[in-house]
Amino acid sequence: MGQNLSEEKCVACRGDAPKVTPEEKEILSRQIPEWKIVEKNGVEMLERKYEFPDFASALMFTERVGKLAENEKHHPSILTEWGKVTVWWWTHKINGLHRNDFIMAAKTDSLYQPLLKDYIES
Numbered sequence: 580m581g582q583n584l585s586e587e588k589c590v591a592c593r594g595d596a597p598k599v600t601p602e603e604k605e606i607l608s609r610q611i612p613e614w615k616i617v618e619k620n621g622v623e624m625l626e627r628k629y630e631f632p633d634f635a636s637a638l639m640f641t642e643r644v645g646k647l648a649e650n651e652k653h654h655p656s657i658l659t660e661w662g663k664v665t666v667w668w669w670t671h672k673i674n675g676l677h678r679n680d681f682i683m684a685a686k687t688d689s690l691y692q693p694l695l696k697d698y699i700e701s
């Protein structure tokens with residue numbers, strides 16, 4: 580568990596896969612400090628809001644998260660608004676949080692700063 584989450588790959592998850600334990604949540608959350616654990620309809624999820632200077636850059640980020648999700652075969656809920664994108668990660672098959680969700684949150688974070696830098700410089 581010492582590896583950087585953003586460098587890990589998601590593993591295929593079955594319906595009987597274990598959810599992360601409270602101890603694992605604590606350890607993994609340290610690598611994604613901007614994310615919150617929230618509960619929606621009785622399901623724990625990771626949530627983060629990203630801010631952007633306009634709709635175009637928010638949409639560009641949404642597209643990059645979508646490509647990441649397709650590559651990893653793990654898909655979030657994404658809400659794209661003017662100047663803001665909210666992303667939720669959780670594992671549908673287990674109705675809760677798996678290590679994959681923390682990996683994907685870290686990978687999502689790794690898309691954010693370069694995108695803002697590219698957008699500001701253009």
